Structures are given as C-alpha cells and as structure tokens.
Amino acid sequence: MAPRIKILPSLLAADFGNLAADARRAQAAGADELHLDIMDGHFVPNLTFGPETLAALRRAGSKLFFDTHLMLDEPQRYIEPFAKAGANLISIHIEPSCDHRRTLARIRNLGCQCGIVLNPGTPATAIEPLLGLVDLVLVMTVQPGFG
Numbered sequence: 001m002a003p004r005i006k007i008l009p010s011l012l013a014a015d016f017g018n019l020a021a022d023a024r025r026a027q028a029a030g031a032d033e034l035h036l037d038i039m040d041g042h043f044v045p046n047l048t049f050g051p052e053t054l055a056a057l058r059r060a061g062s063k064l065f066f067d068t069h070l071m072l073d074e075p076q077r078y079i080e081p082f083a084k085a086g087a088n089l090i091s092i093h094i095e096p097s098c099d100h101r102r103t104l105a106r107i108r109n110l111g112c113q114c115g116i117v118l119n120p121g122t123p124a125t126a127i128e129p130l131l132g133l134v135d136l137v138l139v140m141t142v143q144p145g146f147g
Helices: 016-028 051-059 079-085 100-109 128-133
Strands: 033-039 065-071 089-093 113-118 136-139
Touching: 016 033, 016 051, 051 065, 051 079, 065 113, 079 089, 079 100, 089 100, 089 136, 100 113, 100 128, 113 128
Parallel strands: 033 065, 065 089, 089 113, 113 136
Antiparallel strands: none
8 A cells, every 4th residue: 555645734834924824724725734844043044933833823723733843953952842832743953963862752752753854965874873763754855944
C-alpha cells in the first residue's frame, strides 16, 4: 500500500491579522496538518510568531496537528513553551549549537513527536547519529528565512 500523502499548509502564508480564520479555512479545505515556521531573527533573518500564537489558535478551536518547525539559535529554550501551547511535533535544526540528543529527548518527554532539520548546505551525515531518535527528517531545499 502506498503511503498516504498529507497536506500541510504553512501558516507563514496566512494573513497574520486573521490567523484563526485562515487555520479554519485550511482545515475546511482538507489540510491534514498545519506547518508552523517559527523564526527568531537570529538563526534566520526573519521573525514570525511564538508559543502564544499556537495557544491562541488552540483556544480558537483549531484541532489540526501542529507541525512546529523551530528555526532558532537556541531551540532548547523554547521546547516547553511550544509543547504547552499545543505543538504536536517540534523539529529543530542541526546547525545551532545545542545538545541535540537532550533537546529531542525533552521534546518527546513533553508528549510531542520530534524532528530534525538540515539546511541545503549541511551534509546529511550531520544528522545520521540522531536518525533513531526522530519521527521526522526535514531537508530544506531553500535557505530558511523568508517564505
């Protein structure tokens, strides 16, 4: 049986003044999950939103699976706030200096699935030691930053 294709629209493409309405529209259109690009203005040159936005979407009734992609210099500092806000899966990049094993374990201990991400210029061998610890590998095809 072939794997089921999932549709994960990015909230980055939404109207930031109407995020809840756009999340509902995505769900009504058949989205399986919502991809949330979290950018800190340091690891990438853009800023997006934080855990309070996820929590607000949950309060507004979004039942979608939140695939939360942290493009942050210090992802380990934000794992718990995003998990508590309603993230279902939290992915971190291999490039920032952090204890990736510990951070992935923390994500899982908070009840979320976890993923590892690598930028286009990063060799795949960088994530090999972590493959048995993750639910998702995201290989960027563009340098992360602006949508």
